[in-house]
Amino acid sequence: MARYNPFFEKAGMRRIEYESRVLMEVEKLLERLRILGLDPQRLNLHDLEDELRI
Numbered sequence: 001m002a003r004y005n006p007f008f009e010k011a012g013m014r015r016i017e018y019e020s021r022v023l024m025e026v027e028k029l030l031e032r033l034r035i036l037g038l039d040p041q042r043l044n045l046h047d048l049e050d051e052l053r054i
Contacts (some may be wrong), residue, residue, distance in 0.1 A: 009015060032038045 033040050033043065
């Protein structure tokens, strides 16, 4: 709703664009997992534990 409602801009406030560094780190981690052949959507902690116990 806030994207389409300019209430705060009309009240004199300024929009500050912000990009989270945490989000960028998560995206890098997901890309590394894909490079290793793991599908982040299907990754499950229990499955990972089973694979690491080989």
